[in-house]
Amino acid sequence: MIKALKREKLDISEESLLTLAKKYEAVWQDDMVKINILPAEVYCKATEHVDDMIEMIKKIKEKGFSYESDSCVYFDISKFKDYGKLARLKLENLEAGARVEVDKEKKNPGDFVLWFKAVGKHEKHIMQWDSPWGEGFPGWHIECSAMSVKYLGEQFDIHTGGIEHVPVHHTNEIAQTESSSGKTPWVKYWMHGEHLTLAKEKMSKSLGNVFLLDDLIEKGFDPLAFRYLCLGSHYRKQMIFTLESLEGAQNSLNKLRNKVLELMQRDEGERAVEDYIERFQAAINDDLNMPQALAAVWDMVKDEEVNSKERYDALIEFDRVLGLGLDDIKSLEIPEDVQRLLEEREHARLNKHWNDADAIRDKIKEKGYIIDDGAKGPVLKRV
Numbered sequence: 001m002i003k004a005l006k007r008e009k010l011d012i013s014e015e016s017l018l019t020l021a022k023k024y025e026a027v028w029q030d031d032m033v034k035i036n037i038l039p040a041e042v043y044c045k046a047t048e049h050v051d052d053m054i055e056m057i058k059k060i061k062e063k064g065f066s067y068e069s070d071s072c073v074y075f076d077i078s079k080f081k082d083y084g085k086l087a088r089l090k091l092e093n094l095e096a097g098a099r100v101e102v103d104k105e106k107k108n109p110g111d112f113v114l115w116f117k118a119v120g121k122h123e124k125h126i127m128q129w130d131s132p133w134g135e136g137f138p139g140w141h142i143e144c145s146a147m148s149v150k151y152l153g154e155q156f157d158i159h160t161g162g163i164e165h166v167p168v169h170h171t172n173e174i175a176q177t178e179s180s181s182g183k184t185p186w187v188k189y190w191m192h193g194e195h196l197t198l199a200k201e202k203m204s205k206s207l208g209n210v211f212l213l214d215d216l217i218e219k220g221f222d223p224l225a226f227r228y229l230c231l232g233s234h235y236r237k238q239m240i241f242t243l244e245s246l247e248g249a250q251n252s253l254n255k256l257r258n259k260v261l262e263l264m265q266r267d268e269g270e271r272a273v274e275d276y277i278e279r280f281q282a283a284i285n286d287d288l289n290m291p292q293a294l295a296a297v298w299d300m301v302k303d304e305e306v307n308s309k310e311r312y313d314a315l316i317e318f319d320r321v322l323g324l325g326l327d328d329i330k331s332l333e334i335p336e337d338v339q340r341l342l343e344e345r346e347h348a349r350l351n352k353h354w355n356d357a358d359a360i361r362d363k364i365k366e367k368g369y370i371i372d373d374g375a376k377g378p379v380l381k382r383v
């Protein structure tokens with residue numbers, strides 16, 4: 001945060017910190033809307049829950065899982081029987097966390113800080129709160145334990161997060177929460193998402209290859225094409241991002257939207273759709289296997305023997321999971337040759353072949369359709 005304050009030429013103060021946090025929170029909220037992620041019921045902020053964290057640290061202390069030094073209150077991992085169970089860590093192999101320098105005050109190298117006292121190198125820490133251990137600020141892990149217990153209870157079903165949090169952050173969250181509540185397991189299912197990577201190198205600010213959602217929109221992509229791309233890989237597998245794969249996702253999404261238009265206007269086919277609904281449900285119930293669910297979607301929309309109205313209804317129902325905004329699509333019948341031209345024009349446009357794109361646009365117009373490049377991708381309208 002302090003680096004960011006310097007980058008944005010703001011003064012180093014608590015007020016600027018909060019302004020900066022609010023600015024990026026708003027950007028993030030905007031992006032969530034653009035990719036159709038439903039809002040949470042509660043957006044809790046760590047800085048507004050320091051009292052809850054202090055209460056939890058007090059409980060951990062009462063139950064004998066912590067000790068205090070001149071500079072910190074530590075969690076004593078040797079007191080917590082199952083420490084490291086999530087990551088299957090072996091206690092004797094544990095190294096001290098790399099994020100905080102090895103501290104001579106620690107009893108075990110893996111012990112972690114619950115509360116930093118505002119002394120020594122932390123004396124001038126920007127944000128400080130009063131606590132039973134003096135002025136200071138909470139450790140890196142306690143906020144998640146305190147806030148989740150407050151809003152979800154001492155035990156709940158699902159905790160998500162990035163794969164990098166397994167060995168330290170989530171391991172420490174479990175130790176804190178289960179030692180303070182005395183209830184185990186705190187969480188029934190951990191769902192850890194793998195990372196998005198680039199084909200040749202990792203995405204990083206220093207390499208200058210970071211894409212923001214707005215950069216993709218500027219390149220002419222629909223934000224929901226990025227969502228479609230994500231649905232195409234399982235959350236536990238690394239997703240390799242390329243602009244070519246995003247273009248493929250954009251085309252597939254456009255095709256799916258046109259299928260919606262087509263299906264909503266027809267009533268053909270005899271067979272019932274049930275098999276596909278079962279396939280879709282089985283896929284999402286199998287640890288959210290979205291690639292398989294998408295495969296079921298495509299097999300269904302292409303299966304001409306199944307009644308088109310039933311296929312349409314099932315697709316709209318599936319979209320409650322897919323979140324591709326399929327029920328927003330207005331009706332219009334588009335002939336196949338025009339559809340093909342539209343795909344060619346999308347290809348030309350995304351590759352910045354503007355002359356080709358314009359020429360194809362004219363051809364489409366000759367056939368009686370104009371292209372409207374809306375936020376939801378190109379939509380054809382009658383001339």
Ligand SMILES: [Zn+2]
Pocket residue numbers: 144169173
């Ligand atoms: Zn957390």
